[in-house]
Amino acid sequence: MGVHIGIDLGGTNVRVASVTENGEVEEIMQEATEAEQGSRYTIEKMIRMVESISEGKEIEGIGIGAPGPLDPTRGVILDPPNLPGWDEVPIVKHFADHFDVPVQLNNDANAAALAEARFGSGEGYESVFYITVSTGVGGGLVLNGKVLNGVQGYAGEIGNMILNPHGYQYSNLNKGALESYSSGTAMAERFHEHFGSYGGAEDVFSLVSQGDEKAQRIVDEAIEYLAMGIANITHIVNPDVFVLGGGVMNAGELIWVPLRDRLEDYLYPGLVPHINLKPAALSGEAGVIGAALLPQQ
């Protein structure tokens, strides 16, 4: 039995792991992505990492989780904001040519969704909607153990969901998009507007626990919009469970208690008793574990 390789390609770091059939990380290594050196440079580095971690073993398959937009069918990274200069990169072809094994590409949130659905908080459920609230807001729907990619691979791009046509607008997102309210980046923007200095989501939560009212309003708004987003997903696909991960969700009951509370107001009464929100279980390893699962789908 050979090894299953999972690669989590991020804007800052790239991680490569060998993962067992049961979703356990056997060996893992991490290096800086250095995306600015160009895709060829980074891909060669990734290939060396895979060779090192699989030394003396047969590779069963390689899965790559990467920032979107990308095309999972063609195996091509399009032009992700987090990998500047990477434009139409046929990453799957590079790995398939070199290793001659099955190689699959999907976006990082879909990979994490798959890991949580199979071996994390979504284990045992038929339909799992994974949401990551971090620098951005992303997600992925897993139905009967398979990721729903959507026809152009845009399923789960929930950060761009419109919740307020007169709302905030950032970068290439829609006006009033979920990510412009509930992401760590949005909370940091609000922090700067309210306090004049720079801080991240963790600073906002720290001020909230000290009773700061301005910080509380920032959190309230982030939670309000996240609740609306979850309500909308419920009224579209009504999954068995929502699994929520990402740095912002680590704020504990400061976020989980009011989130459940606000969500109830936005659901048809028949749905309220069945709300099932769970914290992600695999934390930082969901990316590599899910990536390793991609070629096995």
Add this chain to the structure above:
Amino acid sequence: MGVHIGIDLGGTNVRVASVTENGEVEEIMQEATEAEQGSRYTIEKMIRMVESISEGKEIEGIGIGAPGPLDPTRGVILDPPNLPGWDEVPIVKHFADHFDVPVQLNNDANAAALAEARFGSGEGYESVFYITVSTGVGGGLVLNGKVLNGVQGYAGEIGNMILNPHGYQYSNLNKGALESYSSGTAMAERFHEHFGSYGGAEDVFSLVSQGDEKAQRIVDEAIEYLAMGIANITHIVNPDVFVLGGGVMNAGELIWVPLRDRLEDYLYPGLVPHINLKPAALSGEAGVIGAALLPQQ
């Protein structure tokens, strides 16, 4: 080979049809629902209609499309606004006890979605999102020929999708819900506000074609919100095709041209060339055809 029976139970009329394996209506009959007489009265009427249409033939299965909310798993109609007084009605049990054949219940939009996906404008696509814009706004997602019900049967309840937290609110819908902007009922409300008299969506469109600016604003707003709703569904499930039916969609290019135009603004650029919006093909018969398909799923 026996007959497949489809029942379309509406607030006003109930229709019963025998439908071929190829989705063609062989025979169809219609009577008034008379929901106010109570569920037992109407169910007995429906049973007589099924007996009449299947006379001398064996029944393969019976499918019922009904207004939501309902529980497709238990086969129970909950408390739909369009069937006042029908509270926890075990309609599947009534038919199964009487006919001793497989009986399935689903909501009317899901039944129509199934029909359009199998024999209508969604034929040949892997994932079809059907939207009906009529008195209300509803929908259904069909993946590989199967309706996605969701865990409590609320998948496709897109009329309740929040698009504006400061928007209009009607009945038990969320504030700023899609249905409060884009449904025929919403357009009629706006008509009354703007013109002081009563009129429906068709009156609004008629005024638009005469160049009336107030009516144009009503239509613009309805289309704007429908475009936002479709964009949100795209960024969540990214279906191969959207099939749009219901009375409001019959307004021709007054609605289709600006709808495609507005939608482009709300999608990630990579999605724009692939927008696939199609008018429903089965019109009034999608309900009974889809219902007849339910037990065959």
